[in-house]
Amino acid sequence: MRKKISQKCDNDYPLQGRFSGGLMEDCETTKVLVISIVGLLFTAGIQWLVAALSGSVALFANSIHAFADALTSIPLWLAFWLSRRPKTKKFPYGLNRSEDIAGLFILLIISLSILIVMYESITRMFHATEPNNLWAVSVAAIVGFIGNEAVALFRIRMGVKIGSAALIADGKHAQIDGLTSLSVLLGIIGIGLGYPIVDPLVGFAISIMMLFTLKNSASLVFTRLLDGIDPAIIDQIKTSCLLVDKIHEVTDIRARWLGHEIHAQLSIAVDGQLSVTDGHNIAKTVIRRLHYDIPHLTSVEVHIDPVEERGSIYHMDDIRKTM
Secondary structure (H helix, E strand, C coil): CHHHHHHHHHCHHHHHHHHHHHHHHHHHHHHHHHHHHHHHHHHHHHHHHHHHHHCCHHHHHHHHHHHHHHHHHHHHHHHHHHHCCCCCCCCCCCCCCHHHHHHHHHHHHHHHHHHHHHHHHHHHHHCCCCCCCHHHHHHHHHHHHHHHHHHHHHHHHHHHHHCCHHHHHHHHHHHHHHHHHHHHHHHHHHHHCCCCCHHHHHHHHHHHHHHHHHHHHHHHHHHHHCCCCCHHHHHHHHHHHHCCCCCCEEEEEEEEEECCEEEEEEEEEECCCCCHHHHHHHHHHHHHHHHHHCCCEEEEEEEEEEHHHCCCHHHHHHHHHHC
8 A cells, every 4th residue: 555655656747736736726816816806895885885875884884894805805816916926035935925914914904894893883872873775775785695605605616626725714704794794684674673773783793793703814814924833734744754665753843834835844764774865765755745645735845864863853962062
């Protein structure tokens, strides 16, 4: 079984497919972001116009949420464009970190939209006014649901196609936004029953839902800014390396996200009697194996140690002796 796996990883095609797929992923993701921006701005524009004419706080809150979703795609789109710029001596790792910086702008936009919605909702609670044109509000809410659902399904379908977990998650987030559009209908029902206070209450509830979105997004953004990564990826790197023949141990595994790409470093322990060429060939097999097994992995640095002196602790001991 191990022999078959090694032969599969030694084949050039999976490795080439991974790198060419990376460029395709960038282009496809940019296309999805552009279409999403247009769709969400159209939906949000209709909702905002009806909210302005009817005075519905719930619909206003939902339109602000939709505008925020559309605006968050813009810095992400710019970051994808920058990430495709060639590496230079000044930026040897490229500009992929721009995606993480874009994440900070996204958090800022979401935070500002939450404050606007909360302020408007609380103000209307104490100075209640009954919205008019309820039929138009109902239609706008349904349009918001359909628009968000269409964008969500498109994002999820394209995310599955190009293997982008972020795009799939963003699509599921858009589906939640569609449900908030339907919640506007609750405010209309409350008004119909003689309780206009339900409308700003629904708007406030939407702002609370946006807070949870902010919390989850902030956790992901700051984890990546601090070079955090899912421990399961580290475990997968070790497991994949140990499946390669002649490797005794894998140590000093490090990996981090740069934008939507993973960069990894690790040490492998092999028989100290192997030639430099044999060790180099083992390292090449490890690199091919990891590119095949780990999604979004772009670069791997492999250090080779003799099994008798495995791990970085031996290098540190040598440094201390010379000091």
